[in-house]
Amino acid sequence: MTDQAQEIAQLDRVIHEPARLTIMLILDGVSEADFLYLQREGGFTQGNLSGHLTKLEDAGYVEIEKKFKGKVPLTLCRLTGEGKAAFAGYSQRMMGVLKGNGSAG
Amino acid sequence: MTQQTISYGRRAATYWFVDGLPELLFGLMLVVFGGLAILWRVDGPEYWRRFDFAIFFAGIILYGGLERRVLDFLKLRFTYPRTGYVQPPEEEEWRGETMTTLPLRHRPPVRENVTSFHLRTELPIVFVAFLWSSDWQSGWSEIGRWYAPLATLALAMALYALNRKSEHPYRWWSALILALAGLVFLWVDVPGPFRHPLPLLLAGAWLSAQGAYTLIHYLRTNPLPRTAEGVRA
Numbered sequence: 001m002t003d004q005a006q007e008i009a010q011l012d013r014v015i016h017e018p019a020r021l022t023i024m025l026i027l028d029g030v031s032e033a034d035f036l037y038l039q040r041e042g043g044f045t046q047g048n049l050s051g052h053l054t055k056l057e058d059a060g061y062v063e064i065e066k067k068f069k070g071k072v073p074l075t076l077c078r079l080t081g082e083g084k085a086a087f088a089g090y091s092q093r094m095m096g097v098l099k100g101n102g103s104a105g
Numbered sequence: 106m107t108q109q110t111i112s113y114g115r116r117a118a119t120y121w122f123v124d125g126l127p128e129l130l131f132g133l134m135l136v137v138f139g140g141l142a143i144l145w146r147v148d149g150p151e152y153w154r155r156f157d158f159a160i161f162f163a164g165i166i167l168y169g170g171l172e173r174r175v176l177d178f179l180k181l182r183f184t185y186p187r188t189g190y191v192q193p194p195e196e197e198e199w200r201g202e203t204m205t206t207l208p209l210r211h212r213p214p215v216r217e218n219v220t221s222f223h224l225r226t227e228l229p230i231v232f233v234a235f236l237w238s239s240d241w242q243s244g245w246s247e248i249g250r251w252y253a254p255l256a257t258l259a260l261a262m263a264l265y266a267l268n269r270k271s272e273h274p275y276r277w278w279s280a281l282i283l284a285l286a287g288l289v290f291l292w293v294d295v296p297g298p299f300r301h302p303l304p305l306l307l308a309g310a311w312l313s314a315q316g317a318y319t320l321i322h323y324l325r326t327n328p329l330p331r332t333a334e335g336v337r338a
Binding site for chain 2: 033034039072074
């Protein structure tokens with residue numbers, strides 16, 4: 001097994017799935033976002049987003065908080081410290097793999 | 106990947122302006138209190154007429170106190186149910202004080218999206234209002250009919266230049282319209298005391314028009330999401 005293959009095998013599979021990667025990217029760029037914002041930014045269906053958020057929450061990467069402001073319900077999502085660290089690690093590893101292959105500058 | 110992350114952050118930072126409400130509210134305040142100041146100048150008690158600018162400043166103070174509450178109220182009804190809520194990433198703090206933005210935390214940190222509107226749009230306009238207020242003492246604006254065109258031109262240039270690299274830039278042709286609107290008063294003679302509120306009224310109308318256009322476009326392109334049962338989600 002080459003070093004690159006080892007690196008790829010060690011990528012965090014929870015994050016590596018495209019939909020969850022999109023969610024992590026969005027949440028990494030903001031302090032917090034609600035369900036509807038994530039759904040629109042990522043182009044998800046409700047069920048799809050809900051499923052992926054649950055997986056990220058189970059992994060401890062995302063925390064979800066339901067709040068009411070007046071009569072408006074908001075489902076707020078934000079990255080946890082663990083989520084931020086995992087995403088930073090994933091990014092670093094992925095960049096390393098791509099750079100090693102000459103695919104990223 | 107870094108580019109994409111920045112892109113989402115920038116999108117979140119521009120989100121505060123997506124509905125046009127901040128501009129609409131501030132613009133309406135300028136028009137209403139600028140108009141009230143003119144009415145005061147026309148109909149107020151003789152001695153007190155010269156303090157017409159105080160009415161305008163009362164409007165600014167009122168706006169400063171109520172802005173967040175009114176915007177939160179409106180955004181909760183128009184924006185968040187349509188396109189969701191996001192708290193943009195934290196930016197560099199300008200000052201020691203906390204300038205709050207969105208309503209879900211007791212003391213949210215400074216956010217570039219809102220502070221940029223305060224610093225890059227509201228502040229230059231308030232500065233022009235100070236020119237107005239200083240005139241009753243110093244009479245510096247003896248430049249006569251040149252006052253309104255020059256002040257409006259300076260305001261248009263300042264708004265364009267200060268916002269050029271912000272999350273919410275004004276288009277050059279939009280700033281040009283504001284500047285040209287001020288130039289009209291080179292030919293249309295307005296009595297001396299009424300010249301001072303003109304740049305503020307023009308800026309208010311300009312901001313309101315932009316905000317209203319953005320709001321209408323936003324509401325038309327983002328209907329309230331509905332569930333399969335026809336109930337609002």
